[in-house]
Amino acid sequence: MDFNDGQALSRSFQEFTRQPGVAALVEQAQREELAEVLQQQDAAMMEALRCKVExxxxxxxxxxxxxxxxxxxxxxxxxxxxxxxxxxxxxxxxxxxxxxxxxxxxxxxxxxxxxxxxxxxxxxxxxxxxxPQRAEFKQLATPHVTNTTPEQLAAALNEQLEERLQGNAAYRAGDMQAALRHYTRGLAVLRLLRPSGPQDQALLQEAVVGLQLNSAAAQLAAGAPGTCVDLCSEVLAAAPGHLAALMRRARAHVARHDYQAAEADLRAAEDADAASGGTRADELQRLWAELRAQRQRDRQADRGVWGRMFAPLAS
Known part of the structure; x- marks a missing residue:
């Protein structure tokens, strides 16, 4: 055999590994190599997971x-x-x-x-x-409550209410991270419930909306207006024209200097408020005033920047 002929060497080796006595040894070596690779991958995954959990x-x-x-x-x-x-x-x-x-x-x-x-x-x-295997695992572990009974719903609503009250206390104390943890836990209690009746579904949705709006307020106070916008948008997707969500999202848009979006939300909020009797007209006027004041501050800041850029150089 020409030992400089790579293809010939490859064919010869393949023929060798296919021999009955050798094939089993090769397969065993491959299994051991694969097991070692998987073990290394698991170790790397566990180390990365440990860091994430910490x-x-x-x-x-x-x-x-x-x-x-x-x-x-x-x-x-x-x-x-x-x-x-x-x-x-x-x-x-x-x-x-x-x-x-x-x-x-x-x-x-x-x-x-x-x-x-x-x-x-x-x-x-x-x-x-x-x-298709969802039902199979449901029989084994049942990780969420489908067709939630009124008693289960009442227990969940009580639990989320306790979390909401603790979150509200933290919010009033100025601890936004603690407030968000409580609101998140309250939402977690509700997320996997699946009540079957329309009345129970409405109760669950009302509780979810309340916690989402509280979370939105805490996110805004914590300096995360983008997250506030996202939470309010979730509420509005489920309850179009929700007055409190429109007003809160408008305030978050102002904080992001997105005045066109803020104006759109405030106009929609005025329509919703008028349809419900105009009880929040004064608050809406204050929001319009905040928008105008923030926009004016931005204009003044912009003029200052441009003025410094084109000011004559000192001699």
Whole structure:
């Protein structure tokens, strides 16, 4: 054989590895190499996850800690940290989610399911209602309350009310981060409820809107008007023409110097207020005054900048 012929060497080696006695050894070596690679990947994932969990608040760390020692649950938590649409703190604080994780851990400990089966079922469930395996996992873990009974709804509403009251107290004390944590936990209690009757659905929606608006106010006070705009927009998507959401979003637009958007919201708020009896006309006038004053300050600042740019140089 010409040892300088690379193709010939490759063909010869492939023929060698296909021999019955050798093929099993090659396959075993490949399995061991793959296992080592996966082990290294898991170690890297766990180190990255540890850093992410340590960066969260104390409540989130305490909620997640019991599950990080279970590889399949740790991988689930890691995937949530990597999902930009998931609020991990809210997810971890949700009592229904905690119940799901506890049941999953117990099933593993009892040997009811394997890690692979559980991981497949968990991810299938979390991907949404269209997944055909959603019902299968629901039978195993039931991580949220479908067809919520009036008693379950009442308990959830009481729990979120307690969180809202604590959030309001923190807001009045000027601690916006604490206020937001309480509002987020209140929302987490409500997010996975699925009441069937229209009356119960309306009660749930009213509570969600109240917490979203409180969160929007706290975000604005904390210097995050963009997040305030997003929260108010969520309310308006579910309840078009909501007066308080329009007014709060208008104030956030002013803080962002987006005066055209603020004017549009204030005009819509005036229409909504007129339709409900004009009870907030004075507050709307104050918001118009804030908009005009902020716009005037911007103009004066701009004139100052341009004036300095074109001022004659000192001789």
């Amino acid at each position: 960066a969260t608040d104390a409540a989130t760390r305490a909620a997640l800690a019991p599950y990080l020692a279970v590889p399949v649950l740790a991988r689930l938590v890691s995937s949530l940290f990597n999902d930009p649409d998931t609020d991990v703190a809210a997810w971890a604080a949700n009592p229904q989610v905690q119940s799901m994780l506890q049941r999953a851990r117990r099933m593993l400990q009892r040997g009811d399911v394997s890690e692979r089966q559980l991981e497949t079922a968990l991810l299938a469930y979390l991907k949404g209602p269209g997944n």
